[in-house]
Amino acid sequence: MSQIIKAGLVGVTGYTGMELARLMIHHSSMELVRVTSRSEAGKKLADLYPFLNRLPLGELVITQPDAADLADCDVVFLAVPHKTAMEIAAELIEAGVKVVDLSADFRINDKATYEAWYQVEHTRADLLKEAVYGLPELYLDRIMGARLIANPGCYPTSSILGLAPALSAGLVETDNIVIDAKSGASGAGRGAKVGNLFCEVADSFKAYGLPTHRHTPEIEQEISKLAGTEITVSFNTHLLPIDRGILSTIYTRLKGEADLDAVHRTYTDFYADKPLVRVLPKGQLPETRFVRGTVFCDIGLVVDPRTNRLIILSAIDNLCRGASGQALMNANLICGLDIDEGLPMAPMMP
Amino acid sequence: MSQIIKAGLVGVTGYTGMELARLMIHHSSMELVRVTSRSEAGKKLADLYPFLNRLPLGELVITQPDAADLADCDVVFLAVPHKTAMEIAAELIEAGVKVVDLSADFRINDKATYEAWYQVEHTRADLLKEAVYGLPELYLDRIMGARLIANPGCYPTSSILGLAPALSAGLVETDNIVIDAKSGASGAGRGAKVGNLFCEVADSFKAYGLPTHRHTPEIEQEISKLAGTEITVSFNTHLLPIDRGILSTIYTRLKGEADLDAVHRTYTDFYADKPLVRVLPKGQLPETRFVRGTVFCDIGLVVDPRTNRLIILSAIDNLCRGASGQALMNANLICGLDIDEGLPMAPMMP
Amino acid sequence: MSQIIKAGLVGVTGYTGMELARLMIHHSSMELVRVTSRSEAGKKLADLYPFLNRLPLGELVITQPDAADLADCDVVFLAVPHKTAMEIAAELIEAGVKVVDLSADFRINDKATYEAWYQVEHTRADLLKEAVYGLPELYLDRIMGARLIANPGCYPTSSILGLAPALSAGLVETDNIVIDAKSGASGAGRGAKVGNLFCEVADSFKAYGLPTHRHTPEIEQEISKLAGTEITVSFNTHLLPIDRGILSTIYTRLKGEADLDAVHRTYTDFYADKPLVRVLPKGQLPETRFVRGTVFCDIGLVVDPRTNRLIILSAIDNLCRGASGQALMNANLICGLDIDEGLPMAPMMP
Amino acid sequence: MSQIIKAGLVGVTGYTGMELARLMIHHSSMELVRVTSRSEAGKKLADLYPFLNRLPLGELVITQPDAADLADCDVVFLAVPHKTAMEIAAELIEAGVKVVDLSADFRINDKATYEAWYQVEHTRADLLKEAVYGLPELYLDRIMGARLIANPGCYPTSSILGLAPALSAGLVETDNIVIDAKSGASGAGRGAKVGNLFCEVADSFKAYGLPTHRHTPEIEQEISKLAGTEITVSFNTHLLPIDRGILSTIYTRLKGEADLDAVHRTYTDFYADKPLVRVLPKGQLPETRFVRGTVFCDIGLVVDPRTNRLIILSAIDNLCRGASGQALMNANLICGLDIDEGLPMAPMMP
Missing domain, CATH: 3.30.360.10 (Dihydrodipicolinate Reductase; domain 2)
Structure with missing residues (x-):
């Protein structure tokens, strides 16, 4: 039996963070072992999200975001705003952690175009060439070998x-x-x-x-x-x-x-x-x-x-294909799992 | 002081009929004196629409649609499906009643185009030339002299x-x-x-x-x-x-x-x-x-x-500008009133 | 013909203030001549609420709340939180202005009960005896002679x-x-x-x-x-x-x-x-x-x-009967108008 | 490796039927092999519910409800109105199929009480004593040994x-x-x-x-x-x-x-x-x-x-705990599975 993949999540208080928590509950090969938030650190996840009451994930304690703490993860999801993601992404990759970045920081291949549209400086443009745009229907092979995924916008x-x-x-x-x-x-x-x-x-x-x-x-x-x-x-x-x-x-x-x-x-x-x-x-x-x-x-x-x-x-x-679900597709691929592992196939109707 | 204009409404059970009833409650120069419905005839309007309880309009008894009954109205609104409107519109005009038709029957100038898109025969194409397209910002003068208004679609x-x-x-x-x-x-x-x-x-x-x-x-x-x-x-x-x-x-x-x-x-x-x-x-x-x-x-x-x-x-x-409110604008105009008489200027927020 | 009653509104940025603005548009005997807001002073009302574009009320400029400025009003509505209302209510009454207070400040007859439930000191308890609880179905006569109305909670x-x-x-x-x-x-x-x-x-x-x-x-x-x-x-x-x-x-x-x-x-x-x-x-x-x-x-x-x-x-x-509409009923009554003047009788359906 | 349990569903067109289809997609030990509907027989399930496109369950063809056809199922869910369920439930049990009845037909222990409240005759009152009220928190042991579950109302x-x-x-x-x-x-x-x-x-x-x-x-x-x-x-x-x-x-x-x-x-x-x-x-x-x-x-x-x-x-x-999800809890139990097998633990938020 294969080992469980350890995942971290930077930024758990937004809707994409919440969605990723939802999806991880049913994933049998990957486990969320670290979640971070500047504003909610110290709480258990179930204190923040009562829907996690009596579930193991609800017991996880939220910590301050810190690359060193996350270094024991196999893969880390960045569910933070653009600009906030670029530095921690770089630190994690240097520490040997694979990164799926849900922000816009590595989606635009061209530094100048990024800076013109987002009105901030890109301080880690050295990684732009390596980052793979995480749309599996177009870039499956590259994603499977990537260290840094730029998860597409919704x-x-x-x-x-x-x-x-x-x-x-x-x-x-x-x-x-x-x-x-x-x-x-x-x-x-x-x-x-x-x-x-x-x-x-x-x-x-x-x-x-x-x-x-x-x-x-x-x-x-x-x-x-x-x-x-x-x-x-x-x-x-x-x-x-x-x-x-x-x-x-x-x-x-x-x-x-x-x-x-x-x-x-x-x-x-x-x-x-x-x-x-x-x-x-x-x-x-x-x-x-x-x-x-x-x-x-x-x-x-x-x-x-x-x-x-x-x-x-x-x-x-x-939130799902447009953010956290696609992030999990990408994480599955870079970790050698099936693309749809742990992902719901049935919408809730009505 | 001027006399109250008497209005009729053919087809009170749909949303456009309901909307017209709402609008007429506050109109001080026009009064709804006849409302018709094939399915609900015999009921008081307040039985159908409890929101009219304790309002005078709620006491009005719904009748079967009948041009003769409606002949004492100054103006009649037709809030019925296309094809249903064309014959009663013609009968009412012959009886000297002005008509605001909320259906599509007189909006298309060309008989063949109407029949191609609506897949029914137009049996009163003789009135197409006379009918005025009731968009006051474009046809104000013609509307003021019209007998038959083709009220625009939403x-x-x-x-x-x-x-x-x-x-x-x-x-x-x-x-x-x-x-x-x-x-x-x-x-x-x-x-x-x-x-x-x-x-x-x-x-x-x-x-x-x-x-x-x-x-x-x-x-x-x-x-x-x-x-x-x-x-x-x-x-x-x-x-x-x-x-x-x-x-x-x-x-x-x-x-x-x-x-x-x-x-x-x-x-x-x-x-x-x-x-x-x-x-x-x-x-x-x-x-x-x-x-x-x-x-x-x-x-x-x-x-x-x-x-x-x-x-x-x-x-x-x-429902309002796209149907009954515009119908009332047109009715105001063909009856010599101000275009916005009785019409609400304030949206309900939130 | 009678003179238009001049009304003021303290606190126009909340939903009750917004609702009062909506209702005043169609009132033919009362006019909103002053609206105040600490945060939005200086703007025209239509800048704050685009639904007032091209309506006269939209041109009204929002001012800082100030009892002296409001002294030329016949009646002033206070649409501010509890505790904020009590002092300005007192100032306005002293200036001869009738007040309809939508906050809780004068609803509780007993000072101690108010202070126990609202956890603030009541600094104008001298007015509690005079304030009339503005539920017209129960207190019609007292309302008609009142200077200070405690408008009921929703x-x-x-x-x-x-x-x-x-x-x-x-x-x-x-x-x-x-x-x-x-x-x-x-x-x-x-x-x-x-x-x-x-x-x-x-x-x-x-x-x-x-x-x-x-x-x-x-x-x-x-x-x-x-x-x-x-x-x-x-x-x-x-x-x-x-x-x-x-x-x-x-x-x-x-x-x-x-x-x-x-x-x-x-x-x-x-x-x-x-x-x-x-x-x-x-x-x-x-x-x-x-x-x-x-x-x-x-x-x-x-x-x-x-x-x-x-x-x-x-x-x-x-918002209407539970706040601003009832406030207007009360204002109508204390100004000698019919209770329902200017008030909509028809709900928007659907 | 254990054999897949074969499940049938009588009545797939209502919301409880739709919900059961949703839940079965992720169940690894039970498979929906028959679905019935009087009005939609002949269609593939994905024709009725486009959300099942490209999923194996979507290929299942809807048939007319017929106890003989369903006899090869291990368990059958009845998602039909009360009165419609009682006879087919009895036929299925006689054919050796376990039944989870989502209707009210077997919930009320007393025939006369049922008939007084539901205004129909109970023709299979012989089964009332055997039927187990399917609320697992109260009747876990009895459910595990049951042939007929009266699935509770919502x-x-x-x-x-x-x-x-x-x-x-x-x-x-x-x-x-x-x-x-x-x-x-x-x-x-x-x-x-x-x-x-x-x-x-x-x-x-x-x-x-x-x-x-x-x-x-x-x-x-x-x-x-x-x-x-x-x-x-x-x-x-x-x-x-x-x-x-x-x-x-x-x-x-x-x-x-x-x-x-x-x-x-x-x-x-x-x-x-x-x-x-x-x-x-x-x-x-x-x-x-x-x-x-x-x-x-x-x-x-x-x-x-x-x-x-x-x-x-x-x-x-x-729909879930109040109907189809609880039905699946009960089906799990009577088939010897864990109570929560295949059931989602995470709500969709937001």
């Missing part, structure tokens, strides 16, 4: 997976892509802000962050690689009054004639051996509830002959 | 008001318009369907009806007139887990350079003397809650120099 | 109106009353706290504040007067994932035999000339949506012969 | 688990128990009714079914056994605008003095070796989200010295 995950087959196959024009993305409120984080209060979010809907959401360069970097040409997208975000879920409606123009069968075949072929992306049968459209709590990305395809457009609908759970 | 109201200034001024390309629209669940009607249950709609989000929603020809007809050229749009709809509200995110490409100040001025000029459309200050974006229960259309403008796009955000309440 | 309003007829008529035992109350999230205020975030409140339900909610002594004070004997209640509160609305389920034991007809008659008689309390027909139960945005209190009655209990269901909108 | 599960320690220990008066229960909308089933539409349930709250909910005799039967005396309760139900979750607020009067420590000790002792009931630390109260999707029952305790009451807060997930 919006980019849904956008890139939605566009990959069409761009790889050259089906659509590259200068006319619009991504209209909608996310549940957990994407806004767990900070105490008036704008995130129940009474401000419930029963309402709005766009935000237009037209310069920070996930734009991440999307452009990856879809440009897929298309083999520089792409500029119009990427726009909206806030849904739901806890979890992203639906991206992606508008493209077909180069050739509108043929749903052919497009659908391109997609099912592309994802044939990648079971965590589900290309829906023709005529079906994704709903965020069908992927809730899972790492599935559901893709629906619509071809509109009137406008010769291909409209791609791509749904994920922003 | 999605078209938000889309057309959002695009009108840009198209009238020739600011944007006409062959590259995408409307990504999102609506609250009341837009799906009050029919007892599994898909509309709380547990199927709450905590989820999806697209539906792509790419051939029936509001498409209505939008294309009106924006083509505004632009002076035939426009084909990509119009796509989504279901929000909220009761009320539509937000349309409209993607256009600027013909000239990206200049938010100039675009904003075009919009504020266009709506300068039309106080029920609110062009938001630069940098502000609309939220559906800010128009909830009102006839306001809130418009936010974003210019993206990276893609040279103008993104127009247009928010309305689908 | 939970007490629903509880006291629900119990008043039964206790006045001596129908139920006084030592066995349980109030199980549930409130929408706006009752928790607009403070930026993690516990009030959308993702913490939506899709969940909990009790809170048991068993010593501060509204307990207020309820006991008033129902003891009605019953003519000291009553101790079990009063318990829960948080609903809705914006607005309180439903109190009140459990009592009948002294005599279980006779719904007799109980119902007692209630309809008690509220016969009080149209803002609606005793529902036998067999109907209240729903918070039927009173949303209004000052109605809807009461449903259930008699259970198996346990000889009378169960009273009492629903209000916590 | 409300009774939360009420009985909440009251059991107090009644067993004789802590509270038995003639003054009030259960104020609130349930999420999935408890109302998946039938297409106007009252269950999103727009009728969202943003609202109401009581329903008072005072004669059919779960009353089930609760009274079980708590009377626990107390050793006949108990009549006041049991009352409310509809929450959430998908899942029940919170029962249970009011009792203490016989002795109010001593939270002693009460809490009684509860933790009672559930010491029953890890699926979590007695929360003193001062903590349950929230439905903390048990969402799990079989936990969370219990919070409040002692109020002012009224000498013990208030018990008991939270479960109505």
